[in-house]
Amino acid sequence: MNNRFRVGEVSRLFKLPASTLRYYDEIGLFKPKYTDPETSYRYYGVEQFSVLDTIIFLRKNGFSLKDIQYQLDKRSPETTMEILNNKLEEVRMEIFRLNRSAERIQNKISTVEEGLKLAGHPALTFEYFPKRAVSYLYFDKPVDLIEEGDNLYLKDKETLSSQSIENNGFFTGDIGTIVDIESLEQDGPVKYIGVFELLHAEEREECLNEGWYASYPHIGPYEEIRKSYQLVLKQLKKERYELAGTPIEISVLDEAVIKESDHFVTLIQIPVTKSFD
Structure with missing residues (x-):
């Protein structure tokens, strides 16, 4: 041979x-x-x-x-063990990273599925939420996000860049806002006192309050969300619910997954208590 x-x-x-x-x-x-x-x-x-x-x-x-x-x-056995152990640690770290990626992707799939369901059957519902971890991108005086949203976004990007923080990007279901409740009682645009990133399955000191929330999906452009608030607040009053905190909004289907703003889904969530008077 x-x-x-x-x-x-x-x-x-x-x-x-x-x-x-x-x-x-x-x-x-x-x-x-x-x-x-x-x-x-x-x-x-x-x-x-x-x-x-x-x-x-x-x-x-x-x-x-x-x-x-x-x-x-x-x-030698020693060098073989050395390179194998080093690679094993790298592989374990990569497995951890991939598992985190899989969780994030699954969260996004669930978010899109929820958005499609809400868009197909919009209705006022009541749901109890535990504390939800958030990271505030803005928490200050009331602003009109239609006018100031781009500036806040750029400011946040500058902060991340200056602090050498890894940019993982945002995708649908990541971003929420805290409503300036006084602006709901006034003419003009709805204003906001906070913008936050919703941190799925993470523990943080900053959290949304736990409790009962009235939830309603606003279907359409952000500029028209006041109409949905009027509908929700009227229904809550009729059913003898009282506001127990500041409303929040969570972008469920946005420009990341839908081109036409007429099909955006923004989930309005209002902390409530039942009045028995």
Whole structure:
């Protein structure tokens, strides 16, 4: 049996591109052991294949060429344990990151599903919420977000940039607002005293109050949300509910997933108590 193999033969046996083998040769990672003195053809020996198997295993499991070269040069139980333990820690961290990503994606799927359900059957409902962790992007004097929203957004981006905080972006269902309740009793636009990011399944000191909320989906542009408030407040008064706190809004379906503002879904949530007078 022939125990010497050309590049093409090794490529076929190990299902590796010939270009990869040539690159390994070029950088000194895995070079043909033999040279035919008459033809100058270079050959790999079968005894080298265990090394190539090692390289393939390490590459398939995410090791860098630098780490592989280190392992091949040092090649001892101690160095093997060292690089394997280092990679195991990297893999565990990546698994954690991927699990977090999967949770976030699942949250978004649930949010879109909820938005479609709300859009199909808008109705006033009552729901008890535990404390919900938030991170405030703005909490100050009342502002008209239609006019000032872009400025607040840019200010937040500047803050994140200056503090070298990782920007994970926002997507539908992430952002909520706190309503200036006095603006609901006045003419003009609805104003807001707070903008927050809703932090799913995280523990934070800043939280929305737990309790019973009257929930109603506003369908359409933000500019027309006052109409939905008028409807909700009228119904709450009729059913003898009293406001027990400041209304909030959560953007459920927004420009991230829908082009037409007529189909936006913004969930109005108002803390309430039942009056028995």
